[in-house]
Amino acid sequence: MTTDEKFFAWLDDELSESESAAMERKVAADPTLARLADEHRVLKARLNRAFDPIADAPLPQRLQAALRVPEAEVVDFGAAQRRRTARFSWSVPQWSAIAATLAVGILVGTMVPQRSTSPVAIEGGRVYAAAALDQALTSELASAPGNSDVRIGITFRDQSGAICRSFAQPAASGLACRDPKGWRVRGLFAAPEGQGGAYRMAAGMDPNLAALVDLTMAGEPFDAAQEKAAKARGWR
Amino acid sequence: MPSSGSFESELAALLPRLRRFAHALSRNGADADDLTQATAERALRNRTQWQPGTQLDSWLYRIMRNLWIDTVRARGRRDKVEAPAELAERLGEDSAIEASIDLKRMMDAMQRLPDEQREVVALILVEGFGYRETAELLNLPIGTVSSRLVRGRTALLAMVGES
Numbered sequence: 001m002t003t004d005e006k007f008f009a010w011l012d013d014e015l016s017e018s019e020s021a022a023m024e025r026k027v028a029a030d031p032t033l034a035r036l037a038d039e040h041r042v043l044k045a046r047l048n049r050a051f052d053p054i055a056d057a058p059l060p061q062r063l064q065a066a067l068r069v070p071e072a073e074v075v076d077f078g079a080a081q082r083r084r085t086a087r088f089s090w091s092v093p094q095w096s097a098i099a100a101t102l103a104v105g106i107l108v109g110t111m112v113p114q115r116s117t118s119p120v121a122i123e124g125g126r127v128y129a130a131a132a133l134d135q136a137l138t139s140e141l142a143s144a145p146g147n148s149d150v151r152i153g154i155t156f157r158d159q160s161g162a163i164c165r166s167f168a169q170p171a172a173s174g175l176a177c178r179d180p181k182g183w184r185v186r187g188l189f190a191a192p193e194g195q196g197g198a199y200r201m202a203a204g205m206d207p208n209l210a211a212l213v214d215l216t217m218a219g220e221p222f223d224a225a226q227e228k229a230a231k232a233r234g235w236r
Numbered sequence: 237m238p239s240s241g242s243f244e245s246e247l248a249a250l251l252p253r254l255r256r257f258a259h260a261l262s263r264n265g266a267d268a269d270d271l272t273q274a275t276a277e278r279a280l281r282n283r284t285q286w287q288p289g290t291q292l293d294s295w296l297y298r299i300m301r302n303l304w305i306d307t308v309r310a311r312g313r314r315d316k317v318e319a320p321a322e323l324a325e326r327l328g329e330d331s332a333i334e335a336s337i338d339l340k341r342m343m344d345a346m347q348r349l350p351d352e353q354r355e356v357v358a359l360i361l362v363e364g365f366g367y368r369e370t371a372e373l374l375n376l377p378i379g380t381v382s383s384r385l386v387r388g389r390t391a392l393l394a395m396v397g398e399s
Contacts (some may be wrong), residue, residue, distance in 0.1 A: 001379070001382065002383070002386075004386050005281075005379075005382045005383060005386055008382070008385060008386050008389070009367070009382065012360065012367070014366065014367050039393055039397055040389060040393060042397070043361075043389065043392060043393050043397055044361055045394070046338065046396065047340065047361050047362055048361075048362070049338055050336065050338040050339040050340065050341070050342035050343075051256050051259060051260055051339065051362045052256065053339070054252070054255055054256040054259050054337065055252045055255065055256040056252065056255045057252065059251060059252060059255065060269060062269070062273060063251060063255070063269060063272055063276065066273045067247065067248050067251070067274045067276060067279055067280070069242060188247055225333055
């Protein structure tokens with residue numbers, strides 16, 4: 001393997017533990033290599049952001065039709081789709097429109113009002129969950145929804161290991177991740193006009209939120225037992 | 237045939253991933269969906285050639301890759317003529333997905349890679365296969381996969397990575 005190949009194999013997690021540790025030290029000591037590693041991580045993330053929505057989008061009609069050959073048995077396509085989307089507890093419609101709007105969907109904190117009942121508050125220039133939202137994120141389980149109008153979606157860890165939870169309210173949905181000060185809001189997306197209330201809740205995860213979740217999540221979402229255990233540990 | 241139902245539902249479940257792979261290989265969404273459709277049809281036709289217990293996804297990726305190679309070879313010999321109605325329907329379907337600026341840009345950049353680098357970049361960086369799986373899938377030595385990947389991703393970064 002050339003030096004180049006070894007560097008990239010390290011980046012792709014293809015080296016043995018000892019080789020990987022050696023490369024890690026080498027990269028840490030070399031700012032040029034470290035920058036190259038970052039550039040290639042960003043490239044990979046951009047590829048995934050560009051192409052992954054296709055794998056999450058519904059199949060076009062003609063591809064669904066291609067699966068229905070005359071002599072075949074009835075295709076249980078619904079079951080296949082349910083399996084495919086099982087990692088989200090909400091179904092994810094309209095994936096195809098995501099990426100174009102992702103960049104504008106993330107809320108800028110300066111526009112958030114400061115009221116005691118406001119679901120968010122600003123601390124040190126960062127947006128944190130407050131009031132009912134904070135309470136729901138801290139105490140509610142997706143498997144056992146509470147009485148508030150906040151609905152918890154999925155819980156998972158981000159690349160830094162912090163626990164993140166998606167949530168939905170009638171007017172907006174978003175993603176918050178735990179840090180020492182509380183639930184820091186990573187993204188908040190207004191419900192489309194005319195889609196408030198129960199209708200929106202039933203319609204599934206906002207595609208922008210789904211994209212943000214996909215970009216943020218490391219590994220798999222928590223199952224009910226992991227979610228419960230994480231709550232017991234205070235979301236550490 | 238007790239297992240035929242599950243073959244079809246597994247194929248249906250894998251098709252979205254195959255469609256993503258097709259987009260990473262193809263010039264545009266219409267070509268990608270042609271490739272996906274051809275792959276599904278060939279898989280259904282040749283279903284008895286798949287050995288239950290072996291990886292269905294590898295088998296399907298291999299079918300798609302071989303069909304793509306055939307298309308690449310045939311390209312330029314003929315221009316496809318499409319009925320206007322079919323074309324309109326297809327453009328309607330594609331417009332939503334191709335409205336993604338990121339996707340358009342990345343597909344264009346991937347197109348500028350040599351075919352043998354593009355398939356390696358698509359399998360490893362887009363589809364998430366390991367080096368060894370990719371080598372087996374493409375029937376290549378792992379060193380060849382590794383060196384093509386280095387060249388492919390380096391070229392790709394030079395094309396899109398100014399930010």
